Amino acid sequence: MLILLIVYAAVAAVCLIGHRRLDRVAFPLSTVPHIVTFAWLISVAPSVLDGDPMVASIDWVGQLGLSIDLRLDGFGLLMGLLVTGVGALVTVYSSGYFSESYERARIAGLLGVFAAAMLGLVWSDGLLTLFVFWELTSVASFLLIGTDDRSATARAAALRALLVTGIGGLSLLAGLVLLGIAGGTTTISGLLAADPSGGVVPAALVLVLVGTATKSAQFPFQFWLPGAMAAPTPVSAYLHSATMVKAGIVVVARLAPTFADVAVWRPIIVVCGLGSVLLGGVRSMRQQDAKLALAHGTVSQLGLIMILVGLGTPATTYAGVAVLLAHALFKASWFLAVGAVDHATGTRDLRRIRGVRRFGVLATAVVLAAASMAAIPPTFGFVTKEGALEALIEGGAGWPGTLALVGVVLGSLLTVAYTIRLALGVLGDGTIAADAIDPEHLHRPGPVLVGPPALLALLGLAAGLAAGPVGAWLARVAASLDPASGGRELYLWHGFTPALGLSAFALIGGGALWWSTRAATATTDAPRSLSTIAYDRGYEGVLSGSRRVTGVTQSGSLPLYLGIVLLSVAAAAGAALATHAGSFDWSAVPLANSPLEVVACGATALSALAVAVARQRFAAALALGGSGYLLALVFLLQGAPDLAVTQFLVETVTIAVYLLVLARLPQRFSAAPDWAPLGVRIAVSVVIGLSVAGFALQASTARTDPSVAEEYIARSEPEAGGRNVVNVIIVDFRGFDTMGEITVLAIAGAGVINLVAAARREQRRKQLLDGTDVKDLSGRAPEVWR
Amino acid sequence: MSIAQAGLIAVLFSVGTFLVLHRSLTRIILGIGLLGNAVNLLILTSGSVPDGVPILGTGSDPADFTDPVPQALVLTAIVIGLAIVAFLLSMAYRSWTIDGNDVVEDDLSDRRIAAEPDVDEDFGEET
Numbered sequence: 001m002l003i004l005l006i007v008y009a010a011v012a013a014v015c016l017i018g019h020r021r022l023d024r025v026a027f028p029l030s031t032v033p034h035i036v037t038f039a040w041l042i043s044v045a046p047s048v049l050d051g052d053p054m055v056a057s058i059d060w061v062g063q064l065g066l067s068i069d070l071r072l073d074g075f076g077l078l079m080g081l082l083v084t085g086v087g088a089l090v091t092v093y094s095s096g097y098f099s100e101s102y103e104r105a106r107i108a109g110l111l112g113v114f115a116a117a118m119l120g121l122v123w124s125d126g127l128l129t130l131f132v133f134w135e136l137t138s139v140a141s142f143l144l145i146g147t148d149d150r151s152a153t154a155r156a157a158a159l160r161a162l163l164v165t166g167i168g169g170l171s172l173l174a175g176l177v178l179l180g181i182a183g184g185t186t187t188i189s190g191l192l193a194a195d196p197s198g199g200v201v202p203a204a205l206v207l208v209l210v211g212t213a214t215k216s217a218q219f220p221f222q223f224w225l226p227g228a229m230a231a232p233t234p235v236s237a238y239l240h241s242a243t244m245v246k247a248g249i250v251v252v253a254r255l256a257p258t259f260a261d262v263a264v265w266r267p268i269i270v271v272c273g274l275g276s277v278l279l280g281g282v283r284s285m286r287q288q289d290a291k292l293a294l295a296h297g298t299v300s301q302l303g304l305i306m307i308l309v310g311l312g313t314p315a316t317t318y319a320g321v322a323v324l325l326a327h328a329l330f331k332a333s334w335f336l337a338v339g340a341v342d343h344a345t346g347t348r349d350l351r352r353i354r355g356v357r358r359f360g361v362l363a364t365a366v367v368l369a370a371a372s373m374a375a376i377p378p379t380f381g382f383v384t385k386e387g388a389l390e391a392l393i394e395g396g397a398g399w400p401g402t403l404a405l406v407g408v409v410l411g412s413l414l415t416v417a418y419t420i421r422l423a424l425g426v427l428g429d430g431t432i433a434a435d436a437i438d439p440e441h442l443h444r445p446g447p448v449l450v451g452p453p454a455l456l457a458l459l460g461l462a463a464g465l466a467a468g469p470v471g472a473w474l475a476r477v478a479a480s481l482d483p484a485s486g487g488r489e490l491y492l493w494h495g496f497t498p499a500l501g502l503s504a505f506a507l508i509g510g511g512a513l514w515w516s517t518r519a520a521t522a523t524t525d526a527p528r529s530l531s532t533i534a535y536d537r538g539y540e541g542v543l544s545g546s547r548r549v550t551g552v553t554q555s556g557s558l559p560l561y562l563g564i565v566l567l568s569v570a571a572a573a574g575a576a577l578a579t580h581a582g583s584f585d586w587s588a589v590p591l592a593n594s595p596l597e598v599v600a601c602g603a604t605a606l607s608a609l610a611v612a613v614a615r616q617r618f619a620a621a622l623a624l625g626g627s628g629y630l631l632a633l634v635f636l637l638q639g640a641p642d643l644a645v646t647q648f649l650v651e652t653v654t655i656a657v658y659l660l661v662l663a664r665l666p667q668r669f670s671a672a673p674d675w676a677p678l679g680v681r682i683a684v685s686v687v688i689g690l691s692v693a694g695f696a697l698q699a700s701t702a703r704t705d706p707s708v709a710e711e712y713i714a715r716s717e718p719e720a721g722g723r724n725v726v727n728v729i730i731v732d733f734r735g736f737d738t739m740g741e742i743t744v745l746a747i748a749g750a751g752v753i754n755l756v757a758a759a760r761r762e763q764r765r766k767q768l769l770d771g772t773d774v775k776d777l778s779g780r781a782p783e784v785w786r
Numbered sequence: 787m788s789i790a791q792a793g794l795i796a797v798l799f800s801v802g803t804f805l806v807l808h809r810s811l812t813r814i815i816l817g818i819g820l821l822g823n824a825v826n827l828l829i830l831t832s833g834s835v836p837d838g839v840p841i842l843g844t845g846s847d848p849a850d851f852t853d854p855v856p857q858a859l860v861l862t863a864i865v866i867g868l869a870i871v872a873f874l875l876s877m878a879y880r881s882w883t884i885d886g887n888d889v890v891e892d893d894l895s896d897r898r899i900a901a902e903p904d905v906d907e908d909f910g911e912e913t
Contacts, residue, residue, distance in 0.1 A: 601790040
């Protein structure tokens, strides 16, 4: 399995890197991994479906117990076949769909990346592996939606999809981690076996459901999916109908049989699912763009699948798997067909499309896909819808199941209505005169564009006719989710049952609904849904909020920044000190170690204060030097003659440097506007000084272990042959530190030389300017000297 | 550490901070010099108590030596402090030769964001 994922990634990488050179061959090339994987899946299918999953695992971060765990069971097999099968058809279709104006190699590469991530997602057993692949599909989706990166709409749609699914992904991660902790495991199979309950489990499940709802475009997060239609149609067919949006359903399907009985699970599933079913259905009827109508229809259908797999009874799980397959077949077929229509007629507007009937194969594909979508016998759509109604009637999921049944019937009714409208719109002749369609443009789409949708639509019909064998096969798939789902069957005809009655009701009601609304002028600018508005408000709020925060915190004033940073440090340290001030042992610190120390410290402090009050640079520099010399005395009294000597010498050099530089600067400090009144600045400084002093006092009494010095002192003479321990540490024990110090000195020296040389050049240039006769009234240097 | 030393640390840190918060680059450098001294004193005094000079053979017992490790650390720090001050001073000199002053200016683009938080500059136009 891993090898296949690597092959995918390698082909995708070749496409992405090869770019221009591979433009023509990118799509044929990227079909190869799909076909290879599809064939491999078929070859391993018998053993996998017999309940013998394939497992692969490699260590990732061993210390953290992280590994990449893959597990191919029956459900993973079905999803894998969908990803690779639809993937192969979509790449073939793409080779005819994308003209030379597209960056074909890039799109092919990204589709390959996505396919690899999606396969990893449906096969992953590790909780974190699942999350990583989950996010990879989000990223691939973002890049593919934004294919037309010069359009602001496409960019915004891509960003919206990424943000919504990305935030959902974080929620999923939190939920999975909590579940993993509760179950004491890092794998899904382990989690299901452990079946943790109580404690954090309900909260974790809510987080997981939020994540799955964002990914599968469920109410109230459905709004990103229609926007994602900014992606090229093959991409939409692949990611946003057949595969990626099923990711949430995959996770729900795996967890539901075990966790559906937790109190929070079913109500959330049913509310989100029904919201999507009804909202998607109603909105689909209002669209003029065939692709958008399909997108809203997808939201509706995903809601149905979510309800079925989410209710988690054996019957609904089985029905959910069947509907999932049916939906992938007819919806991908629909999308590809609409793409072909768009290609042939140049429009996707239901009011403008005309002449499609003449393209026999394409029109047949549309009819078949529509029949399957509207659940008209004998298509697979009908068979699975019947199965779904049967399962819901069978019950076992309490009141949410009953509510779901009502909602699903209403949703089916809506589905019938919008399907009729869509099919007639595509096949009929548009009501708006052909002003938008260039007759020249109308051309028969090639076999590459018609073949894939026709094949998918035919499969939908064939699976319906062969409901028995297909149903038995799906039962073995569903058994991997819930053993109790095994052994079930699908029927094309199973007598006059309540389910048949409901189907008929949905068909007739849907037809009637379409008839009564057929004249209603649908509007292209439907009102934005509440969740879209909420998203937009939230997004703008975050942007402007962050700009405001930036404006306040990043005022551009360096002293202000410094003040804030220092005060934060003082506040953090000060708070800790203040809380422990009561327990401080004042007897541990003497007032002074000697009378002379008081004098030395006092003089140093006075000299330092003089630096602050000095108005002239020279006076300030001399006061600084004085304070430094006096500090050397403090060092000496502390028992550190080496330090005292060094401080004395360094201070001398420092003063020399100061005087050298200050001699070239004006006497007084430049008068610059202050960022805060004097009192505030003094207060800030005093607070910081006091908190540091408090910290120093606390630290000096905090030693718990003896110093390392004993070892240094003991080894000083025998090992280094030196008596001055400080000296030995510097030149011997810690010799490399000293080398680093010398390096710093050398670099600083080089910097000084450079800066001074540059300043000299500048001065010479100015002198040259002043001395010559250049009449430049602007006062700026002539070009020659710049 | 004694109260006197802690008081000196407080004064050095306060004055150093006060100077660093100025806009004049020379004052900032003076402040950094003072802060360097303050930190050196802090490390030395909070890490050791005054006692025998840590030099063997001077009569005092090695068991009574004051801790030499903070001294070694501070000795390095003093020298590096000199390097920093020298570098900053040459920067101030360079700044003076270019601008004719040594004032630390505000960042203009930051100022603009602060003034108009609602103006969004980063998004490209539709093409």
